[in-house]
Amino acid sequence: MLLVADGDQMAFSCLVNRHQETVFQLIYRFFGREEEANDLAQEVFVRIWRSSKRYTPTSKFTTWLYTLTANICKSETQSLWRCNIRLIGSFWTFGDNDAPEIPAHTPSPEDATLQAEQGRLVRAAIESLPTNQRLAVVLRRYEELSYQEIAVVIGCSVAAVEALLVRAKANLHKKLLSLEK
Amino acid sequence: MEKSLPLPMNCTAIRKKLSAFEDGEVSPVWRSDIEAHLAICPDCRQALADLQHLWLALEDGVPCHPRPDFSQAVMRKITEQSEPRIFDWIRAWDFMFPAPAAVAAMVVLGLVIGGWMGKAAVENRTAVTTAPIQAATFEALDVFAPTPKGSLAQGYLLLVSDATQVKR
Numbered sequence: 149m150l151l152v153a154d155g156d157q158m159a160f161s162c163l164v165n166r167h168q169e170t171v172f173q174l175i176y177r178f179f180g181r182e183e184e185a186n187d188l189a190q191e192v193f194v195r196i197w198r199s200s201k202r203y204t205p206t207s208k209f210t211t212w213l214y215t216l217t218a219n220i221c222k223s224e225t226q227s228l229w230r231c232n233i234r235l236i237g238s239f240w241t242f243g244d245n246d247a248p249e250i251p252a253h254t255p256s257p258e259d260a261t262l263q264a265e266q267g268r269l270v271r272a273a274i275e276s277l278p279t280n281q282r283l284a285v286v287l288r289r290y291e292e293l294s295y296q297e298i299a300v301v302i303g304c305s306v307a308a309v310e311a312l313l314v315r316a317k318a319n320l321h322k323k324l325l326s327l328e329k
Numbered sequence: 330m331e332k333s334l335p336l337p338m339n340c341t342a343i344r345k346k347l348s349a350f351e352d353g354e355v356s357p358v359w360r361s362d363i364e365a366h367l368a369i370c371p372d373c374r375q376a377l378a379d380l381q382h383l384w385l386a387l388e389d390g391v392p393c394h395p396r397p398d399f400s401q402a403v404m405r406k407i408t409e410q411s412e413p414r415i416f417d418w419i420r421a422w423d424f425m426f427p428a429p430a431a432v433a434a435m436v437v438l439g440l441v442i443g444g445w446m447g448k449a450a451v452e453n454r455t456a457v458t459t460a461p462i463q464a465a466t467f468e469a470l471d472v473f474a475p476t477p478k479g480s481l482a483q484g485y486l487l488l489v490s491d492a493t494q495v496k497r
Contacts, residue, residue, distance in 0.1 A: 157404065164400045172395040186396050193403045194410065270387055288352065289387050295354045314348045321383050 149209055153200040160200075164193050170210075170291070171217050177286045178221045180271035188224060192217050207300070214293070214301045218283050225279050273323040281316035284309055339366060343373055351380050 151159035171192050176185035195216060203212070274282055283302055287293045293301070295309045302309065343366050349355045350363045367374050396402070476482040 157407075160407075161400060161404060164403050168395050168399050168403075172399070173393075176393050182393055185393070186399065189395060190399065190403050190406060194406050197407045198410070266386075266388070274387075285387075289384065295349070295352070310349050310354070313352070314345065317348055317380060317383060320387070321379070324383070324386060 149200065149203055149205070152197065153203055160193075160197060163196070167210075167213060168193070171213065174214070174217050174286060174291060175221060177271070177274065177290055178282055179224075180275045184224075188220055189217075192220055195220070211297060211300055214287065214291070214297075215303075218287075218301050221283065222279055269324060269327045272327060273320050276323050277316055277319055280304070281312050281319065284312040285316045285320070288313060340370060340373055343367075343370075344376055347373070347377050347380060351377060351384070 149163065152163060168189065172185055172189040175188045175192075176182060179185060179188075192213075196213070274285060277285065280302055284298055287298045287301060288295075295306045298309045299306045302312075304312075343363055346355055346359055346363060350360065355363065367377065476486060
């Protein structure tokens with residue numbers, strides 16, 4: 149990261165290759181949309197490049213990376229354009245009729261369909277959560293961050309993280325039950 | 330529909346900590362209390378099992394990965410960043426303000442600017458109309474300039490000219 153601060157594009161390219169999967173997966177699980185995840189993940193790294201000169205190694209780089217990614221996720225949920233698109237898109241969200249993608253390595257098409265359907269339900273349930281609950285769930289369940297780390301990323305106390313996860317799990321439980329019906 | 334009975338006091342406190350207990354994020358004191366309670370309370374054991382089942386159910390399923398040209402796309406964007414584009418300004422504005430707050434802020438800003446401009450216009454018009462009158466007064470007073478020293482007229486002139494100097 150210090151090399152990146154000096155303007156070393158090769159070092160920056162290595163950094164992108166090393167962390168792109170992490171950033172992409174976090175954003176994809178937050179929003180549930182591949183196209184948006186690609187665009188926003190690219191935006192994360194562009195911001196890293198722009199702010200590299202202000203970076204000071206006071207904490208782990210990954211914590212800073214997660215914080216930047218979380219801030220972009222929060223900003224995007226508040227953006228004007230997204231509000232409009234969500235309003236228009238809400239007319240078409242009920243009954244997703246698109247055929248699920250079948251990856252090549254699954255044993256059978258039926259299993260793959262079930263797996264894809266389960267994934268769709270999970271993404272829909274997570275996307276229904278308020279922003280901070282959604283972030284807390286994604287960071288805990290998929291990135292396996294500790295409560296302390298999540299508190300730093302989201303910008304709240306450990307007790308607040310605990311409360312967020314309690315509420316998030318209760319909401320997810322209700323949402324998954326209703327979606328399965 | 331059966332109304333569920335309120336939980337005993339212990340169960341209420343334990344249920345609140347079950348999520349953190351499942352995540353391994355409770356203190357040693359809490360851990361031993363919860364484990365002791367779970368040993369004797371089947372309802373709380375079931376609640377813990379539900380939480381564990383929920384966590385397992387959040388398995389993603391179909392994996393998703395960034396585009397193959399992700400890295401190249403990022404490098405392309407950072408080399409283009411020096412050229413300001415209209416689209417970037419719109420996106421930057423859009424990132425800065427959430428939708429409802431943006432509308433409220435624009436309304437308040439419009440009222441403040443409109444009020445300030447209106448007030449400035451009124452004050453300016455008042456200053457413009459009074460200035461010629463004052464100028465004429467100064468010129469008119471010069472007619473009485475050659476008055477005898479120590480006379481009442483001179484005293485009056487001095488008084489008036491001092492007052493107008495102060496105003497100026």
